[in-house]
Amino acid sequence: MSGIRLIAFHPSVELYGSDRMLLRVIEAIQSSTEITVVLPSTGPLSEMLTQLGVEVRTDPSMAVLRKEILRSPTKLVLLSLNALCSLVRTAIMIRESRASICYISTVTIPVPILAARLLRVRSVLHVHEAETALRPVFMKLLTFPARLASDVICISRAARDFVSNGGRWREVDEKTIIVPNTVRTPGLVDPLPHERPEILRLLLPGRLSPRKGTDVAVAALAELRTRGIRAELTIIGSAFSGYEWYVSEIRKVVSTLKLGAFCTIHDFRSDIDDVYREHHVVIVPSRIEPFGLVALEGMARGRIVIASDVGGLSDIIHNRHDGVLFPPGSPTTLADAVEYAWLNWQTALQISSNAERTVAIRYSEDAFARSIQMALLGGEQDA
Numbered sequence: 001m002s003g004i005r006l007i008a009f010h011p012s013v014e015l016y017g018s019d020r021m022l023l024r025v026i027e028a029i030q031s032s033t034e035i036t037v038v039l040p041s042t043g044p045l046s047e048m049l050t051q052l053g054v055e056v057r058t059d060p061s062m063a064v065l066r067k068e069i070l071r072s073p074t075k076l077v078l079l080s081l082n083a084l085c086s087l088v089r090t091a092i093m094i095r096e097s098r099a100s101i102c103y104i105s106t107v108t109i110p111v112p113i114l115a116a117r118l119l120r121v122r123s124v125l126h127v128h129e130a131e132t133a134l135r136p137v138f139m140k141l142l143t144f145p146a147r148l149a150s151d152v153i154c155i156s157r158a159a160r161d162f163v164s165n166g167g168r169w170r171e172v173d174e175k176t177i178i179v180p181n182t183v184r185t186p187g188l189v190d191p192l193p194h195e196r197p198e199i200l201r202l203l204l205p206g207r208l209s210p211r212k213g214t215d216v217a218v219a220a221l222a223e224l225r226t227r228g229i230r231a232e233l234t235i236i237g238s239a240f241s242g243y244e245w246y247v248s249e250i251r252k253v254v255s256t257l258k259l260g261a262f263c264t265i266h267d268f269r270s271d272i273d274d275v276y277r278e279h280h281v282v283i284v285p286s287r288i289e290p291f292g293l294v295a296l297e298g299m300a301r302g303r304i305v306i307a308s309d310v311g312g313l314s315d316i317i318h319n320r321h322d323g324v325l326f327p328p329g330s331p332t333t334l335a336d337a338v339e340y341a342w343l344n345w346q347t348a349l350q351i352s353s354n355a356e357r358t359v360a361i362r363y364s365e366d367a368f369a370r371s372i373q374m375a376l377l378g379g380e381q382d383a
Contacts, residue, residue, distance in 0.1 A: 007099040009112040011064045013043025015270040017293040018128040028369035090115040110145035125149040130158035130290035152176040156312035182368035189302040190277045196345035203279035208239045213285030219331035238268040276301045299355035322355040
């Protein structure tokens with residue numbers, strides 16, 4: 001080990017997109033770096049980090065900027081008071097770790113950036129967000145800490161545009177590097193059937209939320225069936241705390257539209273390779289999407305990926321070459337895209353084959369590891 005010490009701060013303990021990317025980052029640098037990871041609590045992510053041999057610390061009072069906090073002046077004031085106390089705790093943790101690099105995963109935890117700046121420790125902010133629905137004042141509040149970071153890593157052009165305030169914050173734009181996410185590819189991909197299936201199985205993995213467009217997927221399923229396409233939809237995932245109402249609403253719509261026999265909703269699972277194998281099409285109907293890890297997973301597994309033409313998804317997918325894009329938020333255009341794949345099955349099979357190559361060439365784990373090592377460690381590897 002070269003003696004490089006890094007302390008990482010991350011706001012979640014689950015195993016969704018940014019959580020899994022933290023694991024990939026740690027794997028990429030741990031052979032040359034002594035790492036401490038600070039999480040708000042224990043959970044599936046902390047267990048996996050421990051298995052990697054990483055020191056994990058918890059800060060139950062970690063100041064995390066959630067969207068519901070940004071919309072409430074009272075909650076924002078309370079968070080600001082907590083942030084002042086958190087600043088002291090965070091500075092102590094950074095100093096105790098003797099880290100030369102402070103890595104901050106997502107813009108939702110600004111305190112470590114400020115603490116690192118006060119201690120004159122290099123800070124690297126990894127941006128996984130591309131919020132477009134926030135009011136300008138809240139967007140600036142969320143992204144301002146990027147101006148204090150030493151360096152910025154963004155997962156897509158959409159994330160870079162967001163964190164640099166549309167390029168208006170030139171100092172952020174100039175210190176930003178784009179490192180696309182990666183996925184762990186399966187050793188063996190089960191091919192899709194050569195003949196068009198009688199029952200078209202659709203899969204939607206990930207968060208259940210309005211921004212992820214779960215409601216769009218359910219409405220599109222209903223439309224497909226009215227068109228005579230025997231489609232079935234599997235939804236796998238859970239909602240953020242506070243969004244339980246949305247899951248209830250989705251279940252109510254499924255019942256109202258009499259889709260119960262054709263639409264199933266399952267709890268989140270970290271490993272769903274077997275589920276991918278059982279489905280033909282992966283749909284990603286997000287209204288807002290900084291990257292689109294689910295799309296990449298589907299492409300790597302040789303599935304036909306149909307996704308919203310928005311944010312990072314527009315970077316990943318070349319329409320009708322390695323996936324199919326449709327305008328976000330529209331059940332009708334999603335149904336049109338699925339129908340296109342079903343009616344043009346041989347073309348869809350070629351699209352899925354192209355998708356596998358796209359992932360292998362542009363989003364490999366080796367390419368990601370090299371880019372992250374350079375962005376995070378840079379010349380320190382030879383120090």
